[in-house]
Amino acid sequence: MSSGEAATPLLSVKNVCKRFGGTQASRDLSLDLYPGEVLALAGDNGAGKSTLIKMISGVHQPDSGEILYKGETISRRTPHEVRDLGIETIYQDLALADNLDVGINIFLGRERMKRVLGLPVLDRKFMRTEAIGALKHLGIELDDLSMPVRYLSGGQRQAIAISRAVYWKAKVLIMDEPTAALGVPEQREVKDLIKRMQQEGVAIIFISHNLNDIFEVSDRIFVLERGRKAGERLIENTNEDEVVAMMMGRILDD
Numbered sequence: 001m002s003s004g005e006a007a008t009p010l011l012s013v014k015n016v017c018k019r020f021g022g023t024q025a026s027r028d029l030s031l032d033l034y035p036g037e038v039l040a041l042a043g044d045n046g047a048g049k050s051t052l053i054k055m056i057s058g059v060h061q062p063d064s065g066e067i068l069y070k071g072e073t074i075s076r077r078t079p080h081e082v083r084d085l086g087i088e089t090i091y092q093d094l095a096l097a098d099n100l101d102v103g104i105n106i107f108l109g110r111e112r113m114k115r116v117l118g119l120p121v122l123d124r125k126f127m128r129t130e131a132i133g134a135l136k137h138l139g140i141e142l143d144d145l146s147m148p149v150r151y152l153s154g155g156q157r158q159a160i161a162i163s164r165a166v167y168w169k170a171k172v173l174i175m176d177e178p179t180a181a182l183g184v185p186e187q188r189e190v191k192d193l194i195k196r197m198q199q200e201g202v203a204i205i206f207i208s209h210n211l212n213d214i215f216e217v218s219d220r221i222f223v224l225e226r227g228r229k230a231g232e233r234l235i236e237n238t239n240e241d242e243v244v245a246m247m248m249g250r251i252l253d254d
């Protein structure tokens with residue numbers, strides 16, 4: 001589904017401002033996100049993309065303005081609370097626990113325990129079995145789920161982070177530069193995963209510097225320039241030249 005004026009936004013950012021010292025990282029930003037759409041966030045280095053998504057995910061609090069999820073404000077929630085609402089964020093550094101296996105990584109922060117001789121211990125078997133199911137659901141095959149994730153490739157790590165979002169039934173998936181550190185086949189895999197999530201009705205915010213990727217997977221693009229909104233377009237109504245002009249501040253809509 002693409003965005004329609006009649007549909008209710010799943011997520012709304014309303015007039016958000018954020019300053020770090022002398023840097024105005026977000027200047028009166030507003031955007032809506034609809035179920036089943038992929039929204040690309042574009043902009044030069046330092047334009048304010050990560051700041052914006054960190055305000056949505058609860059890492060930063062906006063100085064003013066608010067963020068609504070299903071019509072209710074979530075501006076003052078912690079990252080954990082935001083995640084529990086169904087807004088899952090995959091940061092560039094991925095936030096996987098390198099020394100732990102795939103199963104535990106799917107459950108990170110929400111580990112399943114069992115009791116042995118009255119003492120709580122991690123239920124690794126349960127988590128591994130669930131992880132196999134979650135990976136299979138996305139068409140991902142890993143030979144050995146018991147190895148620490150640090151031995152996995154960047155694409156496989158991305159896949160695990162995405163599986164985690166699927167397993168916990170994320171309604172909104174935010175990805176900060178998901179393909180930047182990946183080889184070409186792995187980039188392909190992550191883009192396919194994004195499309196599969198979208199088909200399941202998940203709304204996705206996708207940050208990228210790669211305009212090819214943006215034009216390939218997104219329905220809409222929102223361009224930031226030094227903290228401002230430079231413009232917002234349906235992907236079929238724009239082209240790379242226009243996006244670059246917006247990124248450079250040569251086109252400003254409002």
Ligand SMILES: Nc1ncnc2c1ncn2[C@@H]1O[C@H](COP(=O)(O)OP(=O)(O)OP(=O)(O)O)[C@@H](O)[C@H]1O
Pocket residue numbers: 020021023024025043044045046047048049050051052
């Ligand atoms: N925690 C922070 N403390 C101080 N300044 C910050 C902080 N986070 C971001 N900034 C500043 O805010 C501005 C926007 O940064 P942000 O990380 O949002 O940019 P970005 O669009 O994600 O850039 P990139 O493409 O390089 O990741 C930058 O000038 C940056 O230096």
Ligand SMILES: [Mg+2]
Pocket residue numbers: 049050051176
């Ligand atoms: Mg960033």
